[in-house]
Amino acid sequence: MSLPHSRSLLPALVLLFGMAGPSSASLLAQGPPVILRTARTIENVVRLNFIVADGGSLTLPGVIFGDITVEKGGKLVVRGSVHGDVINQGGEAKIFGRVTGAVVKKSGSTVIDPQASVEGGLRF
Numbered sequence: 001m002s003l004p005h006s007r008s009l010l011p012a013l014v015l016l017f018g019m020a021g022p023s024s025a026s027l028l029a030q031g032p033p034v035i036l037r038t039a040r041t042i043e044n045v046v047r048l049n050f051i052v053a054d055g056g057s058l059t060l061p062g063v064i065f066g067d068i069t070v071e072k073g074g075k076l077v078v079r080g081s082v083h084g085d086v087i088n089q090g091g092e093a094k095i096f097g098r099v100t101g102a103v104v105k106k107s108g109s110t111v112i113d114p115q116a117s118v119e120g121g122l123r124f
Contacts, residue, residue, distance in 0.1 A: 029047050029048050029049045029065060029066030029067070029084065030047050030048065031048065032049075033048070033049035033050060033051045033066075033067075033069070034048050034049070034050050034051070035050075035051045035053050035056075036050060036051065036052050036053060036056035036057070036058055036074070037053050037054070037055050037056045038055070038056055038057075039056070039057045039059075040056070040057070040058050040059070041058075041059040041060075041061070042058065042059075042060050042061075042062045042064065042080075043061050043062045044062045044063075045062060045063045045064075045065070046062065046063070046064050046065070046066070047064075047065040047066060048064065048065075048066050049066040049067045049068070049069075049084070050064065050066065050067075050068045050069070051068075051069045051071060051074075052068065052069070052070045052071065052074035052075065052076050052091060053071050053073070053074055054071060054072060054073030054074060055073055055074075056073075056074050056075070057074065057075040057076070057077075058074075058075070058076050058077070059077045059079070060076070060077065060078045060079060060080050060082070060097070061079045061080045062080045062081075063080050063081045063082075063083070064080075064081070064082050064083065064084065065083045065084065066082075066083070066084045067082075067084040067085045067086070067087065067101070068082055068084070068085075068086050068087070069087045069089060070086070070087070070088045070089060070090075070091035070092070070093050070108065071089050071090060071091055072089065072090030072091055072107075072108065073090070073091060074090075074091035074092070075091060075092045075093075076088075076091065076092065076093045076094065077094045077096070078093075078094070078095045078096060078097045078098075078099065078116075079096045079097045080097045080098070081097055081098040081099075081100070082097075082098070082099045082100070082101070083100045083101070084099075084100070084101045085099070085101035085102050085103070085104060085120065086099050086101070086102075086103045086104070087104045087106065088103075088104065088105045088106060088107070088108045088109075088110045089106045089107060089108065090106070090107040090108040091108045091109075092108060092109045092110075093105075093108065093109070093110045093111070094110075094111045094113075095110075095111070095112045095113060095116045095118065096113045096115070096116055097116060097117070098116070098117040098118075098119070099116075099117070099118045099119065099120065100119045100120060101119070101120040102118070102120035102121050102122070102123055103118050103120075103121075103122050103123070104123045105122075105123070105124045110124075
């Protein structure tokens with residue numbers, strides 16, 4: 001397979017497998033962000049951005065292709081995978097699984113388990 005031909009395969013592979021790497025993972029999220037104001041557990045694969053608002057919580061044993069923002073009063077527990085960024089803007093974020101983007105702590109409490117994988121780095 002020649003190099004130019006292999007480059008032309010990338011868009012098709014992205015469409016086929018739904019992955020393009022950590023830098024473009026949040027681009028795969030579809031529609032406006034979902035705002036959570038109650039408790040929610042996601043056990044499957046979802047292509048959405050989420051905002052965990054005051055009074056809301058998200059427990060993630062599944063997979064999200066998109067970003068998760070945790071606002072003041074929100075709670076997040078990641079045991080599965082986030083293919084995007086996790087941004088804590090004043091809530092509680094606990095990472096036990098995998099984040100392919102960055103974990104950004106603007107305020108609030110952010111705990112990253114030693115066994116967790118954060119591929120995009122930490123920003124505090």
